[in-house]
Amino acid sequence: MSPAVAPVRRLKYFVSRLASFNLSRPWGFAKQIAEEQGKWAPGVLADMMIWAAFHDTAYIDFYEADFALLTKKERKTFMTALVQHHLADTLNDPVDVLILENKISFHKRFAEYARREWLDLENSTLADFQGFAQRHPVIIAKTPVGREGKGVFRYDMAEVADAEAFRAELISKGQTLLEEPIVQHPYLAEYCAGTVNTTRVATFFDGEKVHILMGAQKFGRGSVSDQFTWGGFFTMLDENGRSFGPGHTGKHVSKYETHPESGKSIVDFQVPMWDEVVAFLDRAARELPTVPYVGWDIAVGPDGPILVEGNWTPGLYETRVSATGIRTGSRARHKPVLDAAASASSRR
Structure with a gap:
C-alpha cells in the first residue's frame, strides 16, 4: 500500500467507491486498454481493481498513465489523483483555497502577478x-x-x-x-498563435523554500483554451523547463512529436525565460502560505511571466509510456510535499 494516503482516508475512499460501484465503468476502461494495448480485458480489469483497492489508483489514472504497460515498481513512481487530493486536503486551508478557486478573488489577491x-x-x-x-x-x-x-x-x-x-x-x-487577452511570447506563438499556450507548474512552499514538483507545457489548437476539452495536449518538462518526450492528451491514444498545425517540434521545446518563470513562482507561491500546495498556470509574455491562475488541487500530469517511451513518473520530485503531508497526518 502507498504510505502517502492515511489509512482512515483510504478506508473512507474505499467505502465510498464500494457504495457507488458500477462495474460498467472499470469494464469500459479495461476493454479500451485491451483494445489499444493488445491485452486480455478480464486480466486488465482484475489488475485495475487491485490497484484501485490497494494502491490509491483510480480507474482513469490506471488508463491515462498506461499502468497496464508498466511493472509494479514502475507504477509506484507515478502520482495518482487520490494521492494528490489527499495532499491538497491535508496541507491546504479549506477556507483560503477559495481565493484561488474563485477567479475574481484570485485577481484581487494576485494582481501583481496576473498583470492584465x-x-x-x-x-x-x-x-x-x-x-x-x-x-x-x-x-x-x-x-x-x-x-x-x-x-x-x-x-x-x-x-x-x-x-x-x-x-x-x-x-x-x-x-x-x-x-484583457494575454499576449504570449513570440516563441510560444510560433507553436499556436490562436491559443495562449500555458505552462502548468506544481509547487510546494514549506515555509522557507518553494519546491518545484512538476512541470508540464500545454499546447492549444487555436481555440480560446489549451485544455483537453478544447483539443489541447501537453508534454512533461524537466527541471530546466525543457520537454522530455513527445506530447499527448492523456485521454486517448495520441503522440505529438510536432505540433499538428504549426509543425514546430514538441520534443525540442524549451519554456522561454525559464529562469524568470522559476523566480516569479518563487515569489507568487509565498503569497498565500496557508495554501502551500498549488498548481500554477503561467503564460510567458514578451517581457516575462504572467500568472493565469492557481489551482489548489494541482491537476494530474504524468508521462505515458505508449507516447513517450518514458517509464518513470514524477513521484520522486513530490517527496517534499509527501513528507509534509505524512508529518501533518501523524500530528492529527
Missing part, C-alpha cells in the same frame, strides 16, 4: 463595461469558478451591436469575469 486588466461585471457599471470593451476590442469572458477551460470564452466586440444587451447576456450566463 480585468472587470467584475456584477460589481461594475455599463459605462465601465463599455470602457473596457473600447480598450480591448477582443475580450476573454470567464465564469469565476470553473475547471478544465469549460467556462472560458472569447468575444470580438466588433460583432456586438448592443453593449447593454450583451452585458446582460454575459451576466445571465454566469460569465461575469472579463479579462
